[in-house]
Amino acid sequence: MMDTVIIDGLSFALPLFIIAIGGIYSEKSGITNLALEGFQGFGAFIGALSAVLIANAFNTDIQSLFYVALLFAMIGGMAFSVIHAVLCIKFKADQVISGVVINILALALTTFLTTQINALVFGTASDKFQLGVSERFTIEGLADIPVIGAFFTNVYPFEVIIVVIAIFAWYLLYKTKYGMRLRACGENPHSVDAAGVNVLKIRFSAVLISGLLSGLGGMCFAYSISANFSSSIYMGYGFLAIAALIFGNWRILPTLAACLLFGFAKSGGSFIAQSMALPSSFTDLFMILPYVLTLLLLIFFSKSNRAPKALGEIYDKGKR
Amino acid sequence: MSKDKIKRSLRYSLIRPISNEKWQPISIPLVAILISFIAAAIVILLIGKNPLQAFYNLLQGAGILPKASYAGYKSMLTDFLSLLNAMTPLVFASLAVAVAFRAGLFNIGVSGQMLVSGFLATIIVGYSGLDAIVAKPLVLLIGIVAGGLMGGLVGWLKYKFNINEVVSTIMLNYIAQYVISFFIQMYYIDPVSRQSQYVSEAARLTLVNVEIGNLKMDIPLGFILAILTAVLIKFIMDKTVVGFELKAVGSNRKAAKYAGINVGRNTVLAMVISGGLAGLAGVTYYLGYFASIQPKVLSSIGFDSIAVSLLGNSHPIGVIFSSFLVSTIEQGSTYMSSQAGIRQEISSVIVGLILLFSACGVYMKYKVSRLKEKEANRKESEA
Numbered sequence: 001m002m003d004t005v006i007i008d009g010l011s012f013a014l015p016l017f018i019i020a021i022g023g024i025y026s027e028k029s030g031i032t033n034l035a036l037e038g039f040q041g042f043g044a045f046i047g048a049l050s051a052v053l054i055a056n057a058f059n060t061d062i063q064s065l066f067y068v069a070l071l072f073a074m075i076g077g078m079a080f081s082v083i084h085a086v087l088c089i090k091f092k093a094d095q096v097i098s099g100v101v102i103n104i105l106a107l108a109l110t111t112f113l114t115t116q117i118n119a120l121v122f123g124t125a126s127d128k129f130q131l132g133v134s135e136r137f138t139i140e141g142l143a144d145i146p147v148i149g150a151f152f153t154n155v156y157p158f159e160v161i162i163v164v165i166a167i168f169a170w171y172l173l174y175k176t177k178y179g180m181r182l183r184a185c186g187e188n189p190h191s192v193d194a195a196g197v198n199v200l201k202i203r204f205s206a207v208l209i210s211g212l213l214s215g216l217g218g219m220c221f222a223y224s225i226s227a228n229f230s231s232s233i234y235m236g237y238g239f240l241a242i243a244a245l246i247f248g249n250w251r252i253l254p255t256l257a258a259c260l261l262f263g264f265a266k267s268g269g270s271f272i273a274q275s276m277a278l279p280s281s282f283t284d285l286f287m288i289l290p291y292v293l294t295l296l297l298l299i300f301f302s303k304s305n306r307a308p309k310a311l312g313e314i315y316d317k318g319k320r
Numbered sequence: 321m322s323k324d325k326i327k328r329s330l331r332y333s334l335i336r337p338i339s340n341e342k343w344q345p346i347s348i349p350l351v352a353i354l355i356s357f358i359a360a361a362i363v364i365l366l367i368g369k370n371p372l373q374a375f376y377n378l379l380q381g382a383g384i385l386p387k388a389s390y391a392g393y394k395s396m397l398t399d400f401l402s403l404l405n406a407m408t409p410l411v412f413a414s415l416a417v418a419v420a421f422r423a424g425l426f427n428i429g430v431s432g433q434m435l436v437s438g439f440l441a442t443i444i445v446g447y448s449g450l451d452a453i454v455a456k457p458l459v460l461l462i463g464i465v466a467g468g469l470m471g472g473l474v475g476w477l478k479y480k481f482n483i484n485e486v487v488s489t490i491m492l493n494y495i496a497q498y499v500i501s502f503f504i505q506m507y508y509i510d511p512v513s514r515q516s517q518y519v520s521e522a523a524r525l526t527l528v529n530v531e532i533g534n535l536k537m538d539i540p541l542g543f544i545l546a547i548l549t550a551v552l553i554k555f556i557m558d559k560t561v562v563g564f565e566l567k568a569v570g571s572n573r574k575a576a577k578y579a580g581i582n583v584g585r586n587t588v589l590a591m592v593i594s595g596g597l598a599g600l601a602g603v604t605y606y607l608g609y610f611a612s613i614q615p616k617v618l619s620s621i622g623f624d625s626i627a628v629s630l631l632g633n634s635h636p637i638g639v640i641f642s643s644f645l646v647s648t649i650e651q652g653s654t655y656m657s658s659q660a661g662i663r664q665e666i667s668s669v670i671v672g673l674i675l676l677f678s679a680c681g682v683y684m685k686y687k688v689s690r691l692k693e694k695e696a697n698r699k700e701s702e703a
Contacts, residue, residue, distance in 0.1 A: 034486075083676075087676075087679055087680065090683075091679075091680050091682070091683035092682050092683055092686060093679045093680060093681075093682055093683065094630075094679070094682070096426060097627075097630045097679050098679050100623070100626045100627055100630070100675075101627055101630075101672070101675040101676050101679050102676075103623070104623065104624070104627055104668075104671070104672050104675060105669075105672035105673070105675070105676055107668070107672075108665065108668035108669045108671065108672040109669055109672065111665050111668070112663060112665035112666055112668070112669050115663055115665060116367065116663060236490070236493075236494070239428070239490045240490070242486065242487070242490070243486075243487045243490050243491065246484050246486070246487050247487065281501075281502055281505035281506055282502070284498045284499070284501045284502040284505070284616070285498065285499065285502045287494075287498045288494065288495045288498045288499060291491040291492075291494040291495050292491075292495060294487075294491055295477075295483075295488060295491045295492075295495075298477075298481065298483045298487065298488070299477070299481045299483065302481050302482045302483045302484075303481065303482055305482060305484070307484075
């Protein structure tokens with residue numbers, strides 16, 4: 001019982017977390033990123049597409065292509081994020097506008113291409129790529145510990161990948177020269193420039209990282225919650241990730257806490273609804289739990305919230 | 321003429337149409353639209369269809385050009401009226417985004433505000449059996465009040481607790497979606513359609529199947545209101561103190577504060593107006609274009625409107641034109657898909673491309689002014 005809440009909560013919170021880390025990279029460098037939703041969807045599209053194409057060409061089982069799909073999803077997410085980077089950095093477009101446009105374009109393009117490719121390559125009239133749910137594993141021994149054991153039970157492989165990448169991302173952002181410069185770009189880009197570092201390059205790379213991580217997160221959702229790729233991937237996970245990172249005050253560890261809160265409130269809500277044996281429409285009422293909780297907590301914690309100083313500002317060398 | 325000179329004059333003639341700064345707010349979006357149709361034409365060519373025919377079908381489907389044949393009681397006029405019917409909520413929603421944007425706020429919560437006001441109007445008036453003369457104004461009133469309150473809540477949370485409006489509107493969107501889905505499924509569900517029960521004709525803001533001559537048409541009453549509202553918003557923004565203060569807060573919060581403008585009050589006010597407009601979008605959508613609510617679905621208008629409003633430069637009158645364009649493409653897509661055999665989803669791709677290229681507008685402007693400067697410098701040095 002408690003275990004299912006932890007298991008389901010974790011498998012939702014971690015993909016959300018990795019998308020949010022991407023958002024932190026981008027926003028810490030000074031680029032507002034509302035495009036996470038589009039990145040995760042487009043990444044998942046490329047991942048799912050490559051999985052079904054390879055499975056079709058080599059007659060392999062789609063389950064075994066899990067890691068291939070993750071890799072391609074990261075590449076896809078990154079490739080799509082180039083649009084945001086070019087628009088915001090080279091074309092000096094409004095970053096909020098660019099983000100919204102990218103979300104709309106991602107939804108439109110992937111839905112169109114999914115049906116088109118299904119018809120052309122597979123000869124079927126379908127608007128989704130069937131993937132199935134990824135296999136899970138349990139670490140014997142550790143899983144037997146009460147309560148904590150749930151963290152090692154029925155784990156999706158992607159959860160491990162996410163934890164590893166997240167630790168690396170944390171190290172990169174807070175402990176390296178690159179990370180320090182990136183964070184400085186979001187606070188005072190002119191000082192970074194004065195130190196002889198190319199602000200635009202750093203921001204460009206930060207947006208690409210956000211695309212890469214979002215693609216990974218999106219693919220994880222496709223392989224767990226939805227078990228396929230379709231337009232239902234655009235459920236607002238990207239926006240939830242943005243909420244989590246703002247809630248976490250643009251820092252990685254508090255953002256993890258926010259994501260876990262979402263995850264556990266979500267799984268906890270549906271667990272309560274199930275255990276009380278209420279009619280299915282009541283689940284809807286419990287589904288609001290994570291969102292209400294966030295709003296309430298924000299009321300207490302938002303006073304000290306502070307966005308990166310140069311967030312959303314177009315970098316203009318001449319302006320001091 | 322040297323090669324260099326040809327290149328230069330070619331470049332100059334390319335930017336010529338958008339070089340007049342006075343016309344740039346109009347000419348740049350037009351160029352963006354043109355480029356995106358060229359891009360869409362390439363996509364259509366790639367899948368082996370005729371783009372010109374596709375665009376022609378698009379206009380036919382939207383009721384702007386005549387079709388070859390019509391079903392009984394239908395004509396170009398009825399098609400055009402359904403276009404206006406579909407466009408009405410989009411105009412209101414885009415105005416909502418535009419007002420907030422002018423005040424430096426970003427209202428992602430339009431869908432949620434639409435849903436709440438549409439739902440309240442549905443259960444209070446839609447199922448009441450009131451006469452049309454009372455019901456219709458009441459629907460509008462509930463729309464404005466419910467949306468305004470919800471928008472005001474967002475503004476208040478920002479002003480009082482420093483809660484970023486992007487986060488609070490996203491949270492409220494989800495909460496509205498689930499809570500309303502619960503109530504619909506418990507009390508108002510129609511077992512056949514799996515949606516909320518239909519509202520009464522009297523409460524609907526669109527008169528459906530009105531027989532005039534030998535035609536049956538849908539008359540969207542909200543459309544006239546939408547146009548009037550756009551004009552009113554333009555008046556408020558350009559000619560009143562309220563509008564001036566909102567814009568001042570939007571362009572520079574600190575400067576506005578030093579000038580003695582109450583930033584907090586204006587934040588709340590901007591969100592109340594924005595929410596009220598979103599509420600009007602909600603009632604014209606759920607009690608106009610549709611007559612029922614699908615549970616657990618947020619209308620995509622809320623997000624489309626962000627882009628539509630930006631395409632219209634967040635200008636109330638510009639918004640009318642951009643809504644018209646986007647609605648035309650989406651309304652015409654069904655007919656295009658049946659006639660040209662191109663998937664309907666291409667219409668959203670076209671809209672996406674238009675938005676993408678219009679987001680580059682600032683860059684075009686910048687490039688044009690750079691080229692003009694260069695040209696002026698060159699002439700000076702030659703002279």
